[in-house]
Structures are given as structure tokens and as C-alpha cells.
Amino acid sequence: MIVTVFIISLLYLLLIGAFLWGFHKIRRFRPKAVNPKTTFSIIIPFRNEAGNLPRIVSALRELAYPKHLFEVIFVDDASTDNSVDRLNEVLSPSPLDTTIIKNNRMTPAPKKDAITTGIATSKYEWVITTDADCVLPRYWLNSYDAFIQHTNSQCIVGPVRFYTKANFFNSFQVLDFLSLQATAIGAFGIRQPFLSNGANLAYTKSLFHQLQGFEGNDHIASGDDIFLLEKAVRTHPGAVHYMKCKAAIVNTFPEPTWRNYLQQRIRWASKAKAYNNWFGKFTGAVVLSMNALIIIVAGFSVTGLLSFEYVVFPLILKLSIDFSLLYVTALFFDQQRHLKQFLISFLMYPFVTVYSALMALFSSYSWKGRTFKT
Template sequence: MIWFFVFMFILYAILIIALAFGFTKVYEFEAENLESKTSFSVIIPFRNEAKNLPQLLKSISLLNYPKELVDFIFVDDASSDDSVKVIEDILPNNKMSINVIENNRTSNSPKKDAITTAISIAKNNWIITTDADCVLPENWLNIFDSFIQTTNPKMVVAPVNYIAINNFLEQFQLLDFMSLQGTTIGGFGMGYPFMCNGANLAYKKSAFLKLNGFEGNNTIASGDDVFLFEKFLESNKESVKFLKSKEAVVVTFPVKTWNSLINQRVRWASKTSRFKDSKVKLIGLLVFLINLVILFSLFYFDNLLFIFLPITAKLIIDLFLFIPTINFYKHKKAFYKWYLFCSFFYPFFSVFIVFKSIFSKYNWKGRSFKK
């Protein structure tokens, strides 16, 4: 059994070090002094986001990009609060092209339906999706435009960051999310991209239509980003690129309760079994087994060395990827304060989420969904 544990940790170390090396291989893009040419339709599905929309709308008003080259399509997914009114109140004084439309539900996935509904009326060449609880950086569209003109992609994956207050719940989410962001960038650097985030994702409308959009996975409530991402990779992996730039970072916020976090993570975990690429599933299995080994060691062994060695080994191995990620996203202070505490808690949380995702439903935006 000990040798099995050692073998698992060797595989895990190889994976994390490879991702860390990949992270450094993705160069940090700097915008060139080019004339703005790319036309964007920014799609923002929302449901009961009246509290979050004002900060998003303010960031939209501050965007530094030619207004004639961008329009915003907000898709209302049966909101029961004042979300629509919040948007409509700013329209008379806003110079941006902003449309608010109703979601046309045709599948089990409200968000995929919302994006499809918006794309059907989108007038521009490039689609960008983001979320209603996000804040956009001032030069967001400028950096996308420069990157598109320079690299000629069909899909652009871009970074997402958290703003978290100084408590355990939010700092735990921050560090967990940073591990996902580091893994995303590292995968691109390894030449094996396998993750993305729909809060900051762009693609050609023509390519979306050619690939039949979300057809084939619209029975799954979540996954408006990763399953479409898989389609683009299958079609032409070289045309899918990561925009590593601090000017492209979209900011969002952690959830505020443990119940919301559990539902969110169960929703994310429920997508894993639907991935087409068996290597992605194996990576997920390896991470799960490492966390399971740590829990097993805590409760099975009575030798202190065997109890603490697995979690210490993981803590050290993870530093290889965490350090470059934390430096890029500028979270050094949170990292040094919370890393040890969060690392000890994570195996319990991770294993719990995996089992819960297998055996239970999850709630999302006031609705209950099966896996």
C-alpha cells in the first residue's frame, strides 16, 4: 500500500511540475499599437442579479473601445427581481449599444439557451461571454482586439480573478480558484489545453455556428464553456489560444455561504464525467485519489510520519504551480496568510464534493438540477 501511495504522489508531482512549466511557457501578451478592427457582441446571461449588475454596468461604461464596434446583449433568464429595471434605468444615459432580451428556453440548460438566443441576433463577428457578477477591465476589448489581430485565433480563453474579503470562506475559494486558473494556463503551455472559464471567453460567431453550438450537450445544465471549448479543440486545437494579460483579467467574487459554495462546486464537478477526453478524466481521478490518500492516511495510520507525510508532500508539490499563479494574479498576501490552513482543509472538502456530485442534485439560480 505504501508503494502505491508513493507511486500516486510521483505521478501527481510530475503533473503539477509540468503544469507549472507550462504556465511559464505561455507568454504575457502586450497590446500592440494597432487600429481597432474587431467587432464584438458581448453576451451576458442573467437571473436575479439586481445587486451585482450596477458594478458590471459601471465597468461597461468605462470601457476604452470604439462604441461602434461593440454591442452588449443581456439575456434575462426569468428574473423575479429588479434586474431588468436596473439595466433599463441606465440605458437613456449610456452611449453603448445595449439590448435586453428574454431567454428562449429550448433545452435543460438555461445558460446555453441564453447564449444561443443572443447569438441568433448578434450582429458582430466575435462573441464574448461574461457573467452578470463580473467587473470588466478598462482595456478589456482593446487587448482582445490586439490579440485577435496578432494571433488570428477562432477561440480566445482569458483569465478570471477573484476579489475576496479576509475570511476563511472567501480566501479558501480564492486559493481553490487560483489552482484552477494556474491549471488552465499551464495546460495551454503544455500544448494540452483542457480548461476554460465562460466568464471570459471569446469565439468567432461563424465557428460557433459551423460547430452547431451547444448541440450534443444541451441536456447538461452547466458546461456552456468547457463543452464548447472541447468542440473548438477537436475542430482545430491550434486556433484555440490563451490570452495571458493582466489587462484582460475579468474580476468576479466568491459566493457568500457554504451552501452556495457546495452547490457551485457540485455543479462544476458534475461536468467531469461528461468530458470526451479520457486524459482529462484521468487527471481528475488522480487529483481525487491524492486527496483520498491524504484522508486515508489521517484515519488509518498511527505513525505520525505516515499521517503527515502525504499532506505535507502535496502542500510542497502544489507550490510549484501556486507561486507563478499567485504572482500573476497578485495575491501574495492572501497566499502567505491562508495557504497552510486552506491546504489542510481542501482534501476533506474535495472528497466530499466528489461524492456529493455523484449521488445528489444541485441548486443553481433557484433551480434544482440533476447531474
């Protein structure tokens, strides 16, 4: 047991330390003034988002990018509320070039179908996906345009953060989400990218078609972002970049209840077993092992089967390296205030992680009013 504690703790320290180093390796992108020239097709799938659609339409109207250089395609994924009526209402009149279409369901993955449907309708080369419950920054497209002109990108992963008040439940979710963003950025920094977020993801239409879209993973309901990234990295590693740019941070919102949050975590965890990226699988295995180790050695210590020092060692090691990574990430995303809840969140996190992983193996999850098998 002692050897196991040492090996897992060492692997975890090296892994998170590598992400911390990689985070600093990705230089912050500060867009310079350039003549806008990239054309974008923004694809926004939605299902029962009547309450959120007016907000994202307002954000789209406020974008500083020239209106004639982008279009917005809303894809209705069988909404059962008045989302479409509400959308038509807030879009009329509008200076935006907008289209509302129905999702063409072809697979068990509704969001992937919605994106594929949107791309089939789109008229521009660059596609950007986001979610209907997001808030877009004013210089979002300007940042992408400058980055595209500055690099040889064909796929760009953008930053996402939770926008919320700082109570414990919200802060817990913020810190959890920051850890994913930190991992995504850090993995790019060490040239082993495997995480992205469909709320802020851009790629060329030609790349999407070359990769045959979501073929090969369209039996998995979730993962429109991660699995496409895997394909892009495998075929065009030099053309896939992370845009570490504050002006491009897309805001989204945490889940309103613990049940919703855990369902979201199970949905995210369910994708891990389908990873084709060895480093993604390795990361998942090490993180899960470390969190399970904390629970096991704590249980052994309470029952007297293991000395208390074997609990303290991995706890202090994990606390130190986790806080170091979260701190620099919180600084970039301007979310330092949520670090006040770090300690209690740190103690709860192993139980949430292990629970989500187990449920992802043996249970189903609910998402947007539908139930999916893991």
C-alpha cells in the same frame, strides 16, 4: 498500501509539475498599440441580478474600446426580481449599443440556451461571454483586439480572478479558484487544454455554428465554457489560445456562504463525468485520488493501521508542489496576500474535494434558484 501511496503521489507530482512548467511556457501577452478594428458582440446572461447589473453597466461604459465597434446583448433568463427594470433604468441614457432579450429555453441547460439566444441576435463575428456579477477591466476589448490581430485565433480563453477582501473564507475560495486558473493556463502550456471560464471567453460566431453550438452536451445544465472548448480543441487545435494578459483579467466575486460555495463546487464537479477530453478526466482522477489518499492514510495513521511516515510523505510532496504552482499564479493575478491562508486551506482542501466529488455523483445542486440533477 505503500505501493499505492507511492504511485498516486508520483503521478500527482508529475501532473502538477507539468502544469507548473506549462504555466511558464505560456508567455504573458502585453498588448501593443494597434488601430482597433475587431467588432464584438458581448453576451451577458442574467437571472436575478438586480444588485449587480448597475456595476457591470458602469464597467461597460468605462471600456476604452470605441463604442461603435461593440454591442452588448443582455439575455434575461426568467428573472423573478426587478432585474429587467433595473437594467432599463441604468441603461437610460447610454452611449452603448445594447439589447435586452428574453432567453429562448429549448434544453435543460438555461445558460447555454441564453448564450445561443444571444448569438442568434448578435450582429458581429466575434462573441465574448461574461457574467452579470463580473467587473470588466478598462482595456478588456483592446486586449482581445490586439490578441486577435496578433494571432490566428478562433477561440480565446481569458483570465478570471476573485476580487475580495482577505478573510479566511474568502482567501480559501481565492486559493481554490487560483488552482483552477493555474490548471487552465498550465494545460494550455503543455498543449492539453481542457479548462476555461465563461466569465471571460471569446470565439467567432462561425466557429460556434460550425461546432453546432452546445449540441451533444445541452442536457448538462453547466459547462457552456468547458464543453465548447473541448469541441474547439478537437476540431481547430491551432486556433485555440489562452490570453495570459493582466489587462484582460475579469474580476468576479466569491460565494457569500459555505453552503453556496459547496453548491458551486458540486456544480463544477458534476461536469467532470461528462468530459470527452482524456486529459481532463485523467487530471480529475489523479487530483481526486491524491486528496482521497491524504484522508485515508491520515485515518489509518490515527487508528494505528499505518505508520505516520506514510502520511508525512504525500503531505509534504503535495504541499510543496501545490504551493509552487499557486505562488506563481498568485503573482500573475496580484493575489499574493491570500497565500497567508495557504496552510490551513491546504489541510481543508482534501475534504472539500472528496465531498464535492461524492455529492456530484449522488446528489443534486442548487444554482440561481433552480435545482439540477447531477
